[in-house]
Every structure is written in structure tokens, then in C-alpha cells.
Amino acid sequence: MPLPLTIAAREYAALFRLPVGWIVIALYLFLSGVVFLVGSLAPGSAATLRTFFGVSTFLLLPVCPAITMRLLADELRSGTMESLMTAPVPDLAIVLGKYLAAVAFLTTMLVPTLALPAILFYASDPPPDIGPIAAGYLSLILTGCLYLALGTLASALTSSQTLAFLGTFMTILAILLVSSVAADQVPQPWGDALRSLSISARVTDFARGVIDSAHIVFFLSASAFVLMLTHVAVESRRWR
Amino acid sequence: MISVREVHKSFGRVRAVRGVSFDLEPGRVAGLLGPNGAGKSTTIRMITGFLPPDRGGIEVCGHDTISRSLEARRQIGYLPESAPLYTEMSVQGYLDHRARLWRMPRADRRRAIDRCIDRCELRTVRRRRVGHLSKGFRQRVGLAAAMLHDPKVLILDEPSNGLDPTQIVHTRRLVRDLAEGRTVLVSSHILAEVERTCDRVIVIAGGEVRADGPPADLSRGRVKPACVVEFKAASPAWLERVAPDASVTLTSLPDSWTRARIEGAGDIREPLAAAASTAGVPLRELHLESTSLERLFIDLIESAP
Numbered sequence: 001m002p003l004p005l006t007i008a009a010r011e012y013a014a015l016f017r018l019p020v021g022w023i024v025i026a027l028y029l030f031l032s033g034v035v036f037l038v039g040s041l042a043p044g045s046a047a048t049l050r051t052f053f054g055v056s057t058f059l060l061l062p063v064c065p066a067i068t069m070r071l072l073a074d075e076l077r078s079g080t081m082e083s084l085m086t087a088p089v090p091d092l093a094i095v096l097g098k099y100l101a102a103v104a105f106l107t108t109m110l111v112p113t114l115a116l117p118a119i120l121f122y123a124s125d126p127p128p129d130i131g132p133i134a135a136g137y138l139s140l141i142l143t144g145c146l147y148l149a150l151g152t153l154a155s156a157l158t159s160s161q162t163l164a165f166l167g168t169f170m171t172i173l174a175i176l177l178v179s180s181v182a183a184d185q186v187p188q189p190w191g192d193a194l195r196s197l198s199i200s201a202r203v204t205d206f207a208r209g210v211i212d213s214a215h216i217v218f219f220l221s222a223s224a225f226v227l228m229l230t231h232v233a234v235e236s237r238r239w240r
Numbered sequence: 241m242i243s244v245r246e247v248h249k250s251f252g253r254v255r256a257v258r259g260v261s262f263d264l265e266p267g268r269v270a271g272l273l274g275p276n277g278a279g280k281s282t283t284i285r286m287i288t289g290f291l292p293p294d295r296g297g298i299e300v301c302g303h304d305t306i307s308r309s310l311e312a313r314r315q316i317g318y319l320p321e322s323a324p325l326y327t328e329m330s331v332q333g334y335l336d337h338r339a340r341l342w343r344m345p346r347a348d349r350r351r352a353i354d355r356c357i358d359r360c361e362l363r364t365v366r367r368r369r370v371g372h373l374s375k376g377f378r379q380r381v382g383l384a385a386a387m388l389h390d391p392k393v394l395i396l397d398e399p400s401n402g403l404d405p406t407q408i409v410h411t412r413r414l415v416r417d418l419a420e421g422r423t424v425l426v427s428s429h430i431l432a433e434v435e436r437t438c439d440r441v442i443v444i445a446g447g448e449v450r451a452d453g454p455p456a457d458l459s460r461g462r463v464k465p466a467c468v469v470e471f472k473a474a475s476p477a478w479l480e481r482v483a484p485d486a487s488v489t490l491t492s493l494p495d496s497w498t499r500a501r502i503e504g505a506g507d508i509r510e511p512l513a514a515a516a517s518t519a520g521v522p523l524r525e526l527h528l529e530s531t532s533l534e535r536l537f538i539d540l541i542e543s544a545p
Contacts, residue, residue, distance in 0.1 A: 001340065003341065003343070006337070006340045006341060007341075010326070010329075010337050014326065014328050014329075017328040017329075018328060078324050078327075079320060079322065079324030080324045080325065080326060082285070082290055082320045082324065083318070083320060083324055083325075083338075083385075084341075085289075085290055086288040086289060086290050086313055086316065086318050086320075087313065087338070087341040087342065088310045088311075088313045088314040088341070088342065089341055090310065238289075238290070238291065238292055239292060
């Protein structure tokens with residue numbers, strides 16, 4: 001098995017062996033279920049999952065930092081980072097392994113929510129349009145990938161899980177605010193430049209059922225860039 | 241096997257390691273001995289590739305620990321201080337994970353895990369969670385993990401930490417057995433451990449090597465035998481008649497007793513006893529202070545700048 005997958009498999013299992021993983025899943029599923037009941041299943045409401053995807057994207061804000069906060073911070077706190085970094089494992093494999101585990105956990109968390117469109121298909125006449133639903137899930141995963149990459153970076157910079165959580169949360173919030181509210185306040189061309197970083201504008205496009213390859217490239221390349229920074233952060237521990 | 245050349249390491253203004261050099265050969269157990277904060281763990285972390293030296297170089301089995309770090313790390317089995325482990329995993333699961341990091345094939349992995357579980361006496365706890373184990377068992381799990389890939393170089397940072405006396409004896413025996421065909425470096429601040437386990441002692445203090453050699457050779461010629469006598473007399477004049485040129489350190493004890501430590505006169509127990517008898521001085525103790533590594537160790541670390 002390639003080394004990143006070996007590390008990812010251990011980390012993924014650890015997320016389920018610790019209470020934090022189950023708490024995150026339970027809260028997310030409970031809240032998304034409530035949103036579905038109120039927003040999509042109420043009599044007279046449109047047969048779409050737009051409200052569910054809107055709220056789910058918002059829920060990623062606390063969920064992703066909760067998944068990533070322990071990834072590297074806990075290794076640093078407990079001293080297991082020393083065992084890991086003295087094994088014949090490239091630093092990039094450590095970063096990728098941790099990140100893949102977080103992405104796999106997020107994907108696993110989303111799997112039970114597939115019951116929601118299934119219920120909608122069963123209960124609605126005419127059935128809902130499948131395009132926006134597929135685009136909605138793609139949007140959730142891509143946004144999650146970027147948030148998880150930011151979380152992995154924060155986790156590599158501190159041995160405190162609380163700081164890693166807050167650092168990720170605040171960074172995502174800052175990106176959301178700067179690319180929307182602040183972008184309207186600053187003169188051109190800065191406003192456009194800030195708007196080009198907007199996550200919410202891209203999520204809105206996905207929610208309309210538009211799968212724009214530029215948006216996919218944005219999320220993937222931004223995640224890759226943040227992971228590259230995480231690699232530098234981990235590697236820098238060998239320079240100090 | 242391990243070659244450390246003029247290695248320096250600083251953390252900010254603190255110079256943790258200053259020009260440390262030594263070579264370690266296979267088949268021997270070497271002990272890195274020093275007080276807390278002497279630079280032992282920093283030296284070990286540089287050998288294992290966890291920290292880079294600021295200056296100097298380290299080779300493990302001919303591989304530079306910086307430019308050929310992965311090759312060097314492949315040769316090393318390392319037990320860090322206080323044996324950090326993934327507490328949520330079972331003993332067997334943890335060892336399996338470590339073996340996978342060394343990319344051992346499945347059959348080899350299984351054999352290696354069984355072998356290490358047997359050697360470290362972990363059979364009774366192999367399915368238990370690491371977090372539920374005592375400190376002694378955790379230390380042994382860490383040792384088993386370090387041995388899994390049958391490394392050419394085994395580096396153990398304070399391996400007896402948290403072990404009970406029986407486990408300490410077992411670990412010492414295991415470390416001696418493991419030295420066959422490989423290089424073992426053990427760090428410790430406990431003299432007795434190094435004295436009993438190691439063929440060679442490298443005393444490190446203030447980030448520098450203060451002494452290097454077999455335990456017996458180190459104390460030879462460096463430690464002067466001293467006679468210790470406890471007597472009851474108003475004046476130590478009777479002592480000075482026996483050893484007029486010796487260095488005498490006097491300590492007052494309760495009930496008018498005095499302890500004298502006489503250095504530089506060799507073994508003068510018999511003349512001392514005779515002189516005390518002649519002078520009518522009561523004695524309650526008279527012995528030759530052992531020329532132990534302990535004395536040498538204290539002298540060496542006290543001479544640190």
C-alpha cells in the first residue's frame with residue numbers, strides 16, 4: 001500500500017475510534033435532517049435540496065476544522081510526530097495521508113445524506129431535477145476539500161487542537177467575508193480581485209445546477225496550494 | 241555504523257550541542273550518559289534525522305542523515321523518550337501500522353510482529369488498547385516497534401523510563417541481546433543502567449563530550465581513592481599524623497562525631513585504625529570509597545563550563 005494511504009487508513013480509523021468523529025457526524029446529520037424536513041419536505045415547498053445544500057455549506061465552517069484540528073496538532077502534542085518523522089516516510093506522504101483521511105471522513109459523513117434525495121424522489125411528483133442535486137454534492141465535496149486543506153495547514157502550525165480549530169474557522173470566515181463584503185467596499189480592480197476568490201459565488205453557481213470546470217479547477221488548485229504550504233510547514237520542523 | 245562529526249546545534253541563544261564527535265561500531269552497546277539538559281536527546285534527534293545539525297555531519301551506515309535522509313532512517317530503529325504511541329490503537333494494530341511504514345510485505349510483517357511481541361513479552365496485551373496499558377508496557381510496545389524491521393542501528397532514548405525493577409533487568413538483558421550484529425545507542429541519565437548495559441560510555445555535559453571509553457577505563461586514573469572515616473574527637477590532629485600531605489575534607493555530624501574524607505593518600509585504612517587506637521579516638525566507620533563511575537560522572541559534569 002502506498003505510504004500516504006497507510007497513514008490515511010490509520011488516521012481515518014482513529015477518527016472513528018475517538019468521540020470527536022462520532023459527535024461531528026451525529027450533529028451534522030441531525031442538523032441537515034432538520035433542514036431537509038423544514039426546507040424540502042414541508043407541504044407546498046419546491047422539490048429541491050437547495051436549502052439543504054445552502055445550510056450544509058454553512059455547516060462545513062465548524063465541521064471541517066473539527067475534523068482536521070487533531071490531524072498534525074495531536075501528533076505534535078503527544079510526541080508521535082517524532083516517531084513518524086524518523087520513519088522512512090517522506091514529509092509529503094505524511095501531509096497527503098492526513099489530508100486524504102480527512103477527505104474520506106467528510107465523504108463518509110455525506111453518504112447517509114444520500115437518503116434525503118432518495119426520499120425526495122419517492123415523495124415528490126414530479127420528481128426533482130437530478131442536475132442541481134449532483135452539482136450540490138460536488139460543491140459540498142469541493143468546498144470541503146478546500147476547508148480541510150486549510151485545516152490541515154493550521155494543524156501543522158500548532159500543537160494545540162483548540163488553536164488549530166480556531167485558526168481554521170477564522171481563516172475560512174475571513175476568506176468568506178473578504179471575498180464578499182469587503183470586495184464591495186474597495187476600489188477596482190481590487191474589488192474584482194477579491195471577488196475572484198469568492199467561495200460563496202461558486203457555491204451559488206453549483207446550487208443552480210451549473211458545473212463550471214473553472215470552479216472545479218479553482219477549488220482543486222487552491223487546495224493543492226494550501227497543501228503545498230502544509231508540506232513546507234511540516235518540512236520546516238527539520239530546519240529548526 | 242554511526243559517525244558523528246563535529247556536530248553543533250543551537251536553539252535560539254541556547255547552544256544545546258557543541259562539537260560532538262564519535263563513531264559507533266556494530267556489536268557494541270554504547271551509552272550516552274549525562275544529566276538532564278546535557279544535549280543527549282538533541283544528539284539522538286540529529287542522528288535519527290528528526291533535527292538537522294547547524295554544523296557538522298552525521299552518517300548512519302554510510303548514509304548522510306540530511307542528503308540521504310530516507311536511506312539513513314531505513315537503517316534505524318528508534319525509541320524516543322517516553323515512548324510516544326497512538327493510544328487509540330491496539331498493540332497489534334500499532335505494530336502492524338509501524339511495519340507498514342517500513343513497507344514490509346504481509347508475511348514478513350506477521351512474522352516480525354510475532355517475534356517482537358515474544359521478545360518484549362507483550363503476548364498478554366497484544367489485543368489491548370495502547371492507552372489502557374501501564375507505562376512499562378507502553379515502553380515495551382515502543383521498543384517492539386523500534387525492533388520490527390530488524391534495524392542495523394537501534395537507538396533508545398531513556399529505555400528504562402517508567403519500568404519497574406524486574407522490567408528494567410529484562411530490558412537490560414534484551415538490549416544486550418539486541419547488540420549482536422547491530423549498533424545500539426542507549427541514552428540515559430541513570431549511571432547504574434549505563435554501567436551495567438554498555439560496553440562504552442560517552443559522557444556528555446553542557447553539550448560537549450566530556451569522556452568516552454569503556455566504563456572501567458574511564459574511571460581508571462581519573463578517580464583518586466579516598467578513605468572515609470567517622471570519629472569522635474575534639475581535633476583531627478591524629479589524622480594529620482597518618483597522612484600529612486593528603487587533602488582532608490571534614491564534616492561535622494551530630495553528637496560530636498566528625499566525618500573525614502581523605503584523598504591523595506591511597507588506601508590508609510590500616511594506619512588510620514592503628515592511629516585511632518593509639519590516640520584513643522573512637523571510630524564508628526572506616527571504608528575506602530569505591531572508585532565508581534558515579535564519582536567520575538559527578539566530577540565530569542561539575543567541571544562543565
